[in-house]
Amino acid sequence: MSANDNSLELAFYGLLNKTRFGPLPKKVVKVSSESDFKEEGVPRFENFRGAPGEVVYDLRDFKGIVSWDDTTVTVRAGTTWEEVVSQFPDVASYSVAEFSVGGSLYFGDPIFGLNEFRSLKSALAEVTYFKNGSAKTGQYEDGSIPLLIRIKRERTKLIWKELITKNFKDIISLNDAILTARVAPFRSLEVWKTGDTFRVIAVYTPFRESLVGAVLSTLTGWTETRPTGPESLKGLGWPLYWYFGITQLNEFPSLERILADPDVAAVLRLERTRMWVSLFSFKPLSLPPSLALTPYSDAPETEAFTTGCVLCGKCVSVCPHAELKRSFAYSPMGFFALHSASGLDVSDVATCEFCGICENVCPVKLPILSYYSTKAKFRELQGPIQEEGMIKDVVLVVTADTKDLLKDEIEGALLYLGLKGENASLYVIPSSLASLVKSGSLPPDVKTKLDAAKKIYTLTPELAKVLRNSFDESSIALVHQLILGELIENKPSLKIHYPCYLRNDKGACSYAFYDLATGSKTEAKLDYEVTLCSLASVKTGVPSAVTLYTKERLLKDALVKLKSEVENLYTELLTETYVEDLDWYAGISEEAREWVKVGAMLQAIKDKSDDELKKVKEYFELVERQGETTKILQKAIDIKLKRTK
Numbered sequence: 107m108s109a110n111d112n113s114l115e116l117a118f119y120g121l122l123n124k125t126r127f128g129p130l131p132k133k134v135v136k137v138s139s140e141s142d143f144k145e146e147g148v149p150r151f152e153n154f155r156g157a158p159g160e161v162v163y164d165l166r167d168f169k170g171i172v173s174w175d176d177t178t179v180t181v182r183a184g185t186t187w188e189e190v191v192s193q194f195p196d197v198a199s200y201s202v203a204e205f206s207v208g209g210s211l212y213f214g215d216p217i218f219g220l221n222e223f224r225s226l227k228s229a230l231a232e233v234t235y236f237k238n239g240s241a242k243t244g245q246y247e248d249g250s251i252p253l254l255i256r257i258k259r260e261r262t263k264l265i266w267k268e269l270i271t272k273n274f275k276d277i278i279s280l281n282d283a284i285l286t287a288r289v290a291p292f293r294s295l296e297v298w299k300t301g302d303t304f305r306v307i308a309v310y311t312p313f314r315e316s317l318v319g320a321v322l323s324t325l326t327g328w329t330e331t332r333p334t335g336p337e338s339l340k341g342l343g344w345p346l347y348w349y350f351g352i353t354q355l356n357e358f359p360s361l362e363r364i365l366a367d368p369d370v371a372a373v374l375r376l377e378r379t380r381m382w383v384s385l386f387s388f389k390p391l392s393l394p395p396s397l398a399l400t401p402y403s404d405a406p407e408t409e410a411f412t413t414g415c416v417l418c419g420k421c422v423s424v425c426p427h428a429e430l431k432r433s434f435a436y437s438p439m440g441f442f443a444l445h446s447a448s449g450l451d452v453s454d455v456a457t458c459e460f461c462g463i464c465e466n467v468c469p470v471k472l473p474i475l476s477y478y479s480t481k482a483k484f485r486e487l488q489g490p491i492q493e494e495g496m497i498k499d500v501v502l503v504v505t506a507d508t509k510d511l512l513k514d515e516i517e518g519a520l521l522y523l524g525l526k527g528e529n530a531s532l533y534v535i536p537s538s539l540a541s542l543v544k545s546g547s548l549p550p551d552v553k554t555k556l557d558a559a560k561k562i563y564t565l566t567p568e569l570a571k572v573l574r575n576s577f578d579e580s581s582i583a584l585v586h587q588l589i590l591g592e593l594i595e596n597k598p599s600l601k602i603h604y605p606c607y608l609r610n611d612k613g614a615c616s617y618a619f620y621d622l623a624t625g626s627k628t629e630a631k632l633d634y635e636v637t638l639c640s641l642a643s644v645k646t647g648v649p650s651a652v653t654l655y656t657k658e659r660l661l662k663d664a665l666v667k668l669k670s671e672v673e674n675l676y677t678e679l680l681t682e683t684y685v686e687d688l689d690w691y692a693g694i695s696e697e698a699r700e701w702v703k704v705g706a707m708l709q710a711i712k713d714k715s716d717d718e719l720k721k722v723k724e725y726f727e728l729v730e731r732q733g734e735t736t737k738i739l740q741k742a743i744d745i746k747l748k749r750t751k
Contacts, residue, residue: 114435117450119150119162121443123402124346124410124417125390128158135161137168140253143236149251151184151209153439154417155402163251165208166419172254178231180256183208187336190257195335198258199229202384203338204418208252213402216350216382218309218336220375221292231256262311264293267322268331269306274362276325277304277374281358283324284376291317297374298337299365307334342371342386344416344469349385349393350403357396364391413477415442420467421474426606426615427458430628438464438474445481456481459620460543461606462571475546484540484623494534499560502530502585505539505569507622508641515565515640518656519585523563525659530563540623542572565640565652567607568619584608586638586651593636593651603634605642616642700738707742716750719743 120130147161169184179194188203201215223229227246234243237250294309310318375382393406421438428437441455456478464474491506523530564570570584606615617628618641632646636654643650723743
């Protein structure tokens with residue numbers, strides 16, 4: 107099935123979690139305000155879970171703190187708990203850090219304070235939600251779509267205690283104590299398990315200390331601790347599989363086998379008669395029937411559709427391809443969500459810049475470009491491709507499809523290297539740039555030949571990356587980066603374009619490589635004075651570092667030559683024509699003596715154009731100390747320019 111922007115996005119909303127796919131919606135509404143709600147539908151608060159429905163309201167970007175006071179904080183539904191707690195650590199309830207507040211309310215996530223509040227909706231001040239065609243405010247109604255959520259802030263002093271144990275029987279004893287007491291007067295009683303260690307956390311108000319004592323006295327070794335904040339998927343290393351469910355306290359021993367696995371992390375929240383269980387694993391788990399899973403939980407014993415992607419979405423905001431297509435579906439997250447589950451052709455998603463920014467931000471370090479290389483469709487070079495040039499100790503390397511396109515850049519780079527004492531040769535790899543980028547390496551025969559070089563230079567960040575994959579990084583250099591330091595030294599405020607392969611917070615993508623590789627003609631306007639990519643320079647007209655350096659170097663050489671000619675002529679005139687006048691004025695008037703010299707200089711520059719003289723004056727005002735001859739030249743130029751106005 108071929109894919110377009112719309113079908114890819116619709117398919118993404120059919121992904122209910124990493125192990126379940128549902129029917130595709132007929133319509134998606136991306137929410138930016140409350141007025142976007144017109145008809146009944148289901149919400150999508152997060153990348154990694156959703157509900158099936160014909161109409162989906164996408165609230166993933168409907169986020170942010172709306173208002174707050176001493177008692178409450180009001181947030182938009184797409185705001186994550188991490189975003190809330192980072193600003194307001196005193197909120198009275200919260201769930202998994204990466205989960206949204208609206209998602210936790212809609213799906214009924216386990217929360218801090220569960221033992222007292224029983225559910226998130228009971229812990230909140232009020233909710234504005236959409237139901238039956240209109241927005242309402244009050245206590246949340248199950249199944250409605252939350253829009254604005256007012257969270258209570260903790261106004262009561264809480265006591266936090268913890269106990270560390272590696273003995274599963276200690277947890278069973280605690281469990282039995284709650285069942286025996288038939289009351290658990292805690293704000294929260296949780297067990298966090300990582301590796302082979304259990305951390306029991308008890309939270310309660312001071313006036314309940316005598317009531318909780320019957321339960322806590324079951325175990326020894328309690329110590330006071332600080333508030334923990336929400337559990338974090340990031341803190342756990344982003345495990346791929348997440349299981350959420352409820353079991354009765356008397357069924358708790360059935361979890362012993364799973365909790366004995368050191369690779370399984372868990373958060374257990376104990377209530378009066380039941381326990382909320384959150385399990386996190388890097389492999390699918392087989393779970394006991396006594397654990398009733400929530401609808402959005404990953405399916406037991408089921409491999410994830412997403413090939414290791416946890417759908418965190420970190421790649422979306424940095425992906426030039428998603429930016430170009432104006433669709434998150436063209437990000438790596440879109441690729442991994444859809445490539446194996448939906449039957450869609452995702453080659454268009456993989457046919458991208460191959461810049462690798464996504465791999466830098468991926469929390470689970472997926473080899474994204476390796477997957478892309480099996481799907482990407484770049485155009486092939488037509489006709490015979492011949493190897494050109496030669497390889498010396500120092501060599502400038504380009505590809506067959508860029509040698510003509512970058513002719514001026516190549517000449518400029520060789521000039522720069524020559525001025526630096528590097529007698530570089532030019533070598534043209536008999537391959538397209540796209541084929542090298544896609545494979546990530548050089549053809550073996552090319553690699554063997556380039557092994558003879560001691561220093562390899564290139565003009566495109568894409569080829570530099572391929573070369574660095576094949577050789578020691580210290581032997582590879584992008585010429586533009588070498589020149590940049592000199593340019594900045596002369597002009598610190600220079601507006602520099604960092605292409606996506608070198609991207610930082612100053613970066614932007616020209617899509618020049620994408621155009622070359624696919625035959626596309628994308629638009630890109632770069633508001634910069636210099637770029638570090640020759641392809642970007644040719645496409646956008648922004649001068650590359652090589653072009654700027656070459657232009658300034660040639661201008662400087664021309665101006666130096668012009669000034670030298672003028673001063674030589676001035677010296678001859680001064681010696682032959684004006685020497686008697688200079689001797690006559692000696693000791694009488696230095697000012698008059700200087701004007702004799704200015705007269706000689708005017709003679710020297712009489713045949714030079716105004717434009718030439720303006721450039722000489724401006725250039726040497728900036729770069730040269732003001733010696734006597736230069737001052738005489740400036741005065742003469744000023745006089746001549748005034749005369750010709």
